[in-house]
Amino acid sequence: MGTQSDVFEQFQTILREQRIHAVYQPIISLHDGGVMGYEALSRGPEHSPFHSPLEMFQFAEQQGELYKLEQLAREKAIQGSILEHEQQLLFINISSHVLEDPGFVPGKTLEILQKFGLRPNNVVFEITERSSIEDFTLAKKILAHYRMQGYRIAIDDAGAGYSSLQAIAELQPDFIKIDRSLIENIHRNKVKAYILETFVTFAQKMNISLIAEGIEQVEELAKLTQMGVHYAQGYLLGKPALTAAKVQDTLRTIIWQHRNVQGGNMTWHIGGLKTPVGIFHTKVLISEVADYFKRNQEAVGVVIVQDDCPKGLVMRDRLFQHLAGQYAYSLYWNRTIDSVMDASPLIVDEQVAVEQVSLLATSRAINQLYDLVIITSDGKMAGTASIRTILESITNVRMESARVANPLTGLPGNLQINRELNKRIKENETFHVIYADLDYFKWFNDRFGFQKGDQLIQYTADVMQQAIAFYGTPNDFVGHVGGDDFIAISTTLAPKLLCQEMINRFESGVRMFYEDVEWEYVFDRSGNQVRSEGVTLSLSLVICSCETPISLEHISQTAAQLKKQAKAHKGSIYCFQALGSQSPIGISSSERID
Template identity: 80%
Template sequence: MSAQSDVLEQYHKMIKEQLLYSVYQPIVSLQDGQVMGYEALIRGPKESPFHSPLAMFQFAEQQGELYTLEQLAREKAIQGSILEHPKQLLFINISSQVLYDPGFVPGKTLEILQNHGLSPNNVVFEITERSSIEDFSLAKKILEHYRKQGYRIAIDDAGAGYSSLQAIAELQPDFIKIDRSLIENIHKSKVKEYILETFVTFALKMNISLIAEGIEHEDELIKLTRLGVHYAQGFLLGKPNEAAAKLADNLSMLIWQHRKVQGGSMTWNIGDLSTPVQVFDKRVLISVVADHFKKHQEAVGVVIVDEDVPVGLVMRERLFQHLAGQYAFSLFWNRTIDGIMDEAPLIVDEFTYVEQVSQMATSRSIHHLYDLVIITSHGKMAGAASIRTILESITNVRMESARVANPLTGLPGNLQINRELNKRISDSKPFHVVYADLDYFKWFNDRFGFQKGDQLIQYTADVMQQAIAVCGTPYDFVGHVGGDDFIAISGTQAPEQLCKEMIRRFEQGVQMFYEEEEWEYVWDRSGNKVKSEGVTLSLSLVVCSCESPISLEHISHTAALLKKKAKAHQGSIYYFQNIG
């Protein structure tokens, strides 16, 4: 028997006896470090030439048996599923050409899901790039059919080639998986960082979640968390396994320390807007829910739960539309509510920022635009918020921010600065205050004009915020005292590194404001001639350990002394002192 026929026999035996098995790699949230789901990765028998999935799928494609293999792989992925709660997701790989196979119908998959206590809402079909999609209009129509049943769609290997970008534009997936080639050493590459920033902005506007693949180093994890990428996957976070995963405590702490801050100090969490809402178990009869709406005319919706975990939503108007048909009343009245509930409502954690929830809510289809937003606490039912409440709160926050913010930079002004400082002092937890002041700004303004001066002020504001994003914590604060004076309030464990980053960023870009002019001397505020290369940055770092009582006056006095020292030194510099 030839080697080729021996391999073919092994392959057919593997398929016939279903010798495949699945391992599962965790996908972790970069907001809270929790496992949001698993990617199912198929493996062949350990001692066979098909143990590697790459070899297995390449051979199946050569033999024209790809569909049969993929169907078996899907079944094994579901049978071995290790999902721990109803909100976790199972990512199942399917190649693009299988979409067009007449045998690829969701009925078989649905049957297996139900046999294992799962539903289409738990499944994400991950379109892999083993071959590019040839007919996007047909693929879109096919995938839309599955979406209506509750399945979600992910595009794999985004950034690895043109075809994946075209797939994103045409198919508008629920998840985009960023290829390892863009993730590797991203902390060392500004180009990769800028590309990821663009992906984050695009995903936010389109209500798409990003998953970074192939994370192997802590520096990569930190950078991606700071950039605002939603989820991550890779050997650092968990290797493929047959058992459920839990992220290591040190990695959870890294995520909490570096997660991206959405908005400034005036931003609210959605939990602040949570109000009680009627809940019903998913096995309750439709008639019971309808009676509730009849008795409570003010109720616009109810949440459907399974053991206190929200699994669906029923809006008043939609329920009565269901019951309005000629035979609908008798058809639905004694059925359970889970048969007609919305199985994919917007569910958010209580600590999600209100503006982020607003963007997610208003990205929904027109039919669901005014549906309630369900709010959870530790995965359990906590309450709900209406679109009206969310939009009103954003309007109020923006009006308050605009009223007291600096008109040039938009940063919080003195009223908010004092509030933040008083809050930190009353919390009695260590924090740091960085006062920033531009040296020779008056000379610059006189020489280059007020417009250039305003641009330099705005640049300095950007430098402060960018440095905080890189070296700070999620709850740090940047304010504009006035003129060329700024303040940053941070809980970072490395305050000196924060100051160094501010100076580095400032020095890196300030030259672009000089229009290639040259000079040897500048003039200080008193009109004295000083030898200098131009505007520099003086920082006063007040380290507040809070082991003893401190006051605003104590912080201000200390900062003033440090500022005097910094001003006496040529060039950008920081001085620091511990108090409290």
Template identity: 75%
Template sequence: MNSQSEATTLFQDILATGAVHSVYQPIVSLQDGQVMGYEALIRGPQDSMFQSPIAMFEFAEQNGELYKLEQLAREKAIQGSILEHPQQLLFINISSHVLYDPGFVPGKTLDILLKYGLKPSNVVFEITERTSIEDFTLAQKILEHYRKQGYRIAIDDAGAGYSSLQAIAELQPDFIKIDRSLIENIHKHKVKEYILETFVTIAHKMNISIIAEGIEIPDELAKLTRLGVHYAQGFLLGKPQKVPADIQDSLRMLIGQHRKVQGGHMNWHIGDLKTPVKTFDKKSPISEVADYFKKNQEAVGAVIVSNEEPVGLMMRERLFQQLAGQYAFSLFWNRTIESIMDETPLIVDEFTSVEQVSQMATSRSIHHLYDLVIITTNGKMAGIASIRSILESITNVRMESARVANPLTGLPGNLQINRELNRRIHEQKPFHVVYADLDYFKWFNDRFGFQKGDQLIQYTADIMQQAISVCGTPLDFVGHVGGDDFIAISVAAEPELLCQEMIRRFEQGVQMFYEDEEWEYVWDRSGNKVKSEGVTLSLSLVVCSCESPISLEDISQTAAGLKKKAKAYPGSIYYFQNIG
């Protein structure tokens, strides 16, 4: 028997006996470090020529058996599914060729899901780039059919295949998975960082979530978290296994530390807007819910729960539309509410930012645009927020920020800075204040012009925020006192590292503003001639231990003394002092 016939015999045996199994790799949120879902990955019989999924799928494609293998893989993925709660997702790979296969008919996947207690809302079809999509119009129609059933779509290997951008534009997926080739050592490659930033911007505008694949080292994870990538996957977070281990606490802490900081803007959480709402168990009869809405005319919706966890939403208007038909009343009246509830409402954790929830809510289909947003605490039901309350809060915050922010940098101005300092003093918890000031800025402005001067101010604002992102925490604050003076308020564990990072970043980029000009002397604000290579950065670090009472005046006076010391030193430097 030749090797080809051996392979055919083994492959047919695999199909006949279902001799494959699934392993699952976690996909982790870069907002809170929780597992959002799992990608199911197929494995062949151990110690056989088809143990590798690549060899098995290549053989199937060459021999016209791709659909049968993918169907088996889907069933095994669902059968072994390890989803821990109804909001987690199962990512199942399908190649684009299978979309056009006559055997890829509606209903088969749904039957398997129901058999194992899952719903379409738990499943994401991940379209792989093994083969490029040839007919986008047809693919669109097929995928739209699945979307209407509740499935979601992901484009895999974005950044590796030549057709990825077209696939994103034409199919408008719910998720984009960024290929390992763009993720590897991203903390060392500015070009990769810029490309990924572009993906994040596109995704933000299209309400698509980004998943970075192939993360293997903490530096990659930290960089991706700071860039605002939504989710991450890779050996660092968890290898594909039948029963994956939990995410390490140290990695969750790293994600929390580097989570994208909204540099100084007022950052409200959706939990601040939550209000109580009536809940019903999913087994409650429809008649009970209808009676509640009849007796409470002001109630626009109710949340459906199971063991205190939200599993659905029932809006008043939609319920009465369901009951309005000629026979609907008698047909539905005694059935349970889970049979007609919305199974895929918008459910968010209480610490999700109001801005992020607004984007998620307003990008829903027109039929669900004004549905209530369900808010949870540790996965349990906590309350709801209406679209009106969300939009009003954002409008108020933006008006307030615009009124008091610095017009050049957009950073909070003196009113917000004083509020923030007073809040920290009142809390009586340790914090640090870094005052930053540019040396010889007047000389630079006079020599290179006001436009270049404004650019240098904006650059300083950027490096302050970047340093906070790298060495600070999500609770830190950056403000613009005015002119070339800035402030950072931080609870970072090592404030001196924060100052060093600010100086490093400033020195790294300030040369680009000099247009290759050379000089030996500059002039200070008093018109004195000083030997210097150009603009430098002076930092005053005031470490507030808060073991005894301190005031704004104490901080200001200490910083002024440190600033005088720093200004007397040639070059960029920081001085620090403990108070309180």
């Protein structure tokens, strides 16, 4: 590598001659397989000791030149940006140490963005773990200033150390990037999966998006998609490059097949809310659009298109504000509409979930909060939806779900369960029904009290949903029949594995409800003493092959027979039978977890 003075001189030459460049690694949506954005990664000169960013930034920090290098890296990242449209994001790394540097002056990055035609809402500052934040008060003050301008914040390497968790709690980022150490072989490591489940639940409650890093295996991608992680990046999805990425069709198919749809939630797409809207070409005169609004008083906005693809949005109120000044008519009247349109409106595909669109829409700047949402189909203009329509539809569905849901678990009740079963029967495709029932629950309730009993019911509901998230498929369903009875409806290719997962999860956690109390016998519902270790789980698996007609009553009767068989065996167990085919009844015991 040469002497220390030679190395220092090489580094100074790199800074002086700006001899670094950026490469871009795609970040992929695990909802639709599209490219959400890119992380910009710096590279030094080839055949140089500083080609590796790790070596370069470590040396800069040792020499007190970190701020200069990071400022140069940000400029190069923005200058070479390969963003393909206004909705994509550019993730730019900044070390936490730089936040405390007096040279980190707000406004510098904005100047660079304006120079290269980007805006703050295209940029996410990704705070890396090169050093932990020492002054959170200062960091929050600096980041608040950037957020007001439209920038977003990501915390990198979550799960790799305490400092990143503290940064999440203090800074409340928009994105959390999950470290590769937690992602690697997650499809085989249940402890890692349980930890990530906690991140997913936390992110949902805090309206934070998760990005899983370092995806290298197809199985990792499938598992993360199934668990509800929002975005992913890694060599499997795309290596750092100088050009825009295209996700392989096979990987997009995997994402679509494993997209997470929480059991029991009513999920529907924004395409169901689209309504027609006025459409104008980018080179139409402003006067024509103004005349349209005057003739159509009910129109709140119009979409500006080129080759049937939306390019911008014009809201009625905003256009007439432009025309309200003393010389505005003469100034604007004969200009083309693209000179005043919003060139980066919210554009979503018709297959995006309504609740996801609601989150995107309500996170916009206050002056855009009530703008129309543009809906596309295969990239072409399809319609629009108003914020009022979106929020009203969510409210109505939630009210309907709450009205018929079980009040203890919030899962769909019998009305929705029957609807779902009838729907599956009409579709005439193979599906599986799993009825779950707790054994000796009455004994548990009598011994430990109703409050503990309710907690055990809620725990069982969680077990069912988590198992579905692991081994189920999109559009699987979990319902609460009542009391200690549950139902899952799945199209998984491995229904027995799904049952085993439910039993394993239940067995691994049920002991915590016993409070270290010991007993020799429990009592069944008839008051008879039974030697047992406690509450167990009986599952009835009805495999509905649909090769011959089946009915709701047939499914229910078969499940009842299987339940009786399961309860005749000791311990947690599942019994199965196929309907609509000639498969015989079979019985399988669970693997006990000690």
